[in-house]
Amino acid sequence: MKRFEKKIWLATPTMHGEEMKYVQQAYETNWMSTVGENINEVERIAAEKAEMKYAVGLSCCTAALHLAVKHAGETLYGKPAISHGALEGKRVFCSDMTFDATLNPVVYEGGIPVFIDTEAESWNMDPVALERAFELYPEVKLVVCAELYGFPGRIDLIKAVCEKHGALLIEDAAEAMGATLYGKQCGSFGDYSAISYNGNKIITGSAGGCLLTNDIEVANKARKWSTQARENAPWYQHEEVGYNYRMSNVVAGVVRGQYPYLEEHIAQKKAIYDRYADGFADLPVHMNPIVEGSEPNYWLSAMIIDRECMCKQVRDDFSALYVKESGKTCPTEILETLASYNAEGRPIWKPMHMQPMYRMHEFITRDGSGRAKTNAYIAGAVSDVGADIFERGLCLPSDNKMTAEEQAQVIEIIRSCFD
Numbered sequence: 001m002k003r004f005e006k007k008i009w010l011a012t013p014t015m016h017g018e019e020m021k022y023v024q025q026a027y028e029t030n031w032m033s034t035v036g037e038n039i040n041e042v043e044r045i046a047a048e049k050a051e052m053k054y055a056v057g058l059s060c061c062t063a064a065l066h067l068a069v070k071h072a073g074e075t076l077y078g079k080p081a082i083s084h085g086a087l088e089g090k091r092v093f094c095s096d097m098t099f100d101a102t103l104n105p106v107v108y109e110g111g112i113p114v115f116i117d118t119e120a121e122s123w124n125m126d127p128v129a130l131e132r133a134f135e136l137y138p139e140v141k142l143v144v145c146a147e148l149y150g151f152p153g154r155i156d157l158i159k160a161v162c163e164k165h166g167a168l169l170i171e172d173a174a175e176a177m178g179a180t181l182y183g184k185q186c187g188s189f190g191d192y193s194a195i196s197y198n199g200n201k202i203i204t205g206s207a208g209g210c211l212l213t214n215d216i217e218v219a220n221k222a223r224k225w226s227t228q229a230r231e232n233a234p235w236y237q238h239e240e241v242g243y244n245y246r247m248s249n250v251v252a253g254v255v256r257g258q259y260p261y262l263e264e265h266i267a268q269k270k271a272i273y274d275r276y277a278d279g280f281a282d283l284p285v286h287m288n289p290i291v292e293g294s295e296p297n298y299w300l301s302a303m304i305i306d307r308e309c310m311c312k313q314v315r316d317d318f319s320a321l322y323v324k325e326s327g328k329t330c331p332t333e334i335l336e337t338l339a340s341y342n343a344e345g346r347p348i349w350k351p352m353h354m355q356p357m358y359r360m361h362e363f364i365t366r367d368g369s370g371r372a373k374t375n376a377y378i379a380g381a382v383s384d385v386g387a388d389i390f391e392r393g394l395c396l397p398s399d400n401k402m403t404a405e406e407q408a409q410v411i412e413i414i415r416s417c418f419d
């Protein structure tokens, strides 16, 4: 097999031309600012698509999560003193196998993330482990839950557990725009939800994000906070701290031009997933699980290698080694082999409870066996689901623009690792 001349990427922006029309309009009308028609339109479309009443256009999804976390904190615990966070010293239950942007804002506000293990059947937050967490810490009032790779987990059950315990839910739907569970859009389950237009997401503005809510008070507050918290006065008047988080009207032009292609992108991503599933049908692997009643957006295809076909693999914080065995492989071998052909894969998002900065934080599993042992599965105690998926799983090249021929070669390369 030949090395790919043109690199095969994990996920890159896919432009269509209409984006430039709206960017041009912003330029010609001189709305080169954080005000303008493109922002208004993005907010209208985002709210409509997600089936939420209000969307607030922001500089990124992380900003949306921050404003959500701050608002939730003030609602639950009152307004903090000026230089204190809204969650100062409070525990917050957070997804464990996610990108760290999901919970960074909890830390910005002084909260203490407590990580909830992942469910093997969905690769998302385990509702059983969440229920257990509430038994251990009944005082907790906030849950931040992300959908992984565009494949919804049981966010409906997560929501029900939150309601039972009187907790607010923040849904990080950054990766899951357009995905549904029982016909309901991801981004519509949370009391607050966030979506992302980052460059590698299903549609993009090069950057940007929205906060989604059904509560007009939340939307108004987020708009105010995102524009430096100016009071309604003739001069700059301030009663609370503000942020420069508003979406640019130029970025909004790109997002506006992308929205009509959301369904097309999802169809392309689904075709990529289906081709992998076919290509690996006779291998000892499984693709990302699809929960019954869900329709993913298929943003990133990923797979997990069956335990008995894993060769020995050891990782420290910065590197990985493996011992090749006939008929067996591991994510490290597959990723290195793909790279040698100029194709980009990626390890599964490393679980938060395994990150150096969170080593001392609590991690709650379904059976309560406590903190991770990275090699838990070797001992037969598969209680740390996140560590296990990280050990055996990997993200596959999932770029919309990869051709069927290119993907056929990617599949052949991966199959060769099982020789």
Ligand SMILES: *Cc1c(COP(=O)(O)O)cnc(C)c1O
Pocket: 059, 060, 061, 062, 063, 098, 099, 101, 102, 146, 147, 172, 174, 175, 195, 196, 197, 198, 207, 208, 209
């Ligand atoms: C990309 C991503 C974010 C951050 O989105 P930005 O718009 O880049 O801030 C947050 N959470 C998850 C799960 C993501 O994948």
